Amino acid sequence: MALTLLASDFLTKQIALTHFSGTDPTETLGGLLKFTLVLNSGGAFSIGEGETWFFTTVKMMVIILMLVVSPRIRTPVWAVPFGLVIAGAAGNLADRLFRDPSPWQGGVVDWIQLPHWPVFNLADCGVVCGSALVMWASMRGIRLDGTLASEAPTGHPLA
Template sequence: MNEVERAIETPDEDEAARDRSEPTADGPEGAGHADGASNDAGPAESAEDTAQTGPRGPRRIPMLLGVAAVAYVLDLVTKLIVVAYLEHRAPIELIGEWLQFEVVRNRGAAFGIGEALTIVLTAIAVVVIVVIARLARRLYSTPWAVALGLLLGGAFGNLTDRLFRSPGVFQGAVVDFIAPRHFAVFNLADSAIVCGGILIVLLSFRGLDPDGTVHKD
């Protein structure tokens, strides 16, 4: 009986030894696989975070050009109308003396500044247009597209006057007609330029770049 019992018990001991030698998910090798999975997940999450902060979607060039076209057309049409119907006539009161339409030929910058620098201001307008064109290559932000579109439309509006109005090319006088009381006379191009500039300052304070990324100082 002793030999039979030993024969029966021996397979159980061998099986137990094999069980002890086989790795489990909780053992060292299983932990290694778990760590590997964890390490693989880390770079994937980092890449995802990087993608979220990078440029998204198509470039916003169509929006930039659309805003610029609207600003330019509105400025051009209003100037044609006021020159045809209001120039050399008495001012039209909109809100009493506080806001009037009065046509003024301005050879300076916005709001009548720098009247002796017409050629210089024309060159500056051209430089602004070139800079905006270069920024457009990495423009993915909608707010930046609106801001740059306003600047572009306003710059083109006043540049058109300087190129085609009297007294001559690069010396033409800009047509201003919006005349608030105790303030300089201006036009829609001036308004677009100022609004675009204010929007750019706000976007810069918020850390939003033209390519759509957000940075924190």
């Protein structure tokens, strides 16, 4: 699933770069959904614009940490959200590393726009949905091995 998200993100960003404009959005669904090309050098909601190196470094650290933890996962309840977050972070990381103006300074290609919401991309959807699932599993007390934290007599809750 993670590879599908990563490939879809890359493909749709290439389509957006070819067919969409930041000054003349393409409207669909009666204006509910617009396709607007934005190269975002900041984080979510364009926070920290111009601090691309920071977001590049943080994304790399998140991906590495999740890859280190992921071999302990024994349930889809954790595998799916980890896959979504890793793929989403990797999709935006690739933009930051390889797009203009320079390595570590590239702008993330955002292209989906809903009313009253910042422009985003499929990688962002993966990170947001995956993070929501991580919070849900954590609040339910589900451990990485699929057992409930309340079932474990001792040890770390994420063991």
